[in-house]
Amino acid sequence: MTTVDDVCHHVRSKNAGPYWVTFDLFFKGPDEFARYHDSPVLGPDLIHRLFGADPALVKRFAVPSLNMIKISYARTSPQGGIVERDMHAGQQFVRLLDVALDPA
Template structure:
């Protein structure tokens, strides 16, 4: 099975406001995008398991012309709180790199 880091040329995470995080999956080409963009593995259950997000609130957007999938989920605590460990959400993507994808 292909892992995220094998089929994406870049994966990044960032703030989407003080209450949300967005992960961008930049697939390495249209073939990888067509094969893996709709993979059920990149669904709400993954973000619930890895980040404690409510699966009902996870949002997924595809941009086929860019070979990109964006997934947004609510933060467990607002940005800048007392227990904040990644204020800009720049390190959140790391947990996703070794996720194995099924072809859609």
């Protein structure tokens, strides 16, 4: 089973304004990028399941020159709201690390 952590040398999450969170997945090289950058596993359904985001508001951008993808989603409540658990979204990426990319 290949996971995000296996194929990425760096994964981070951060605010993309008060209403959005973004993830950057930097693949270890062009081979890993080519194989997994458009994987349906890393799509809106995953972000909905892990973070409760509206799948219609999930965006994914490939950046081939950096062997990375950016996945952004609209927060379910604004940054700093009463239910906020991670003000800067800096720890959100952890849930992605163990996501299996290959079928079992």
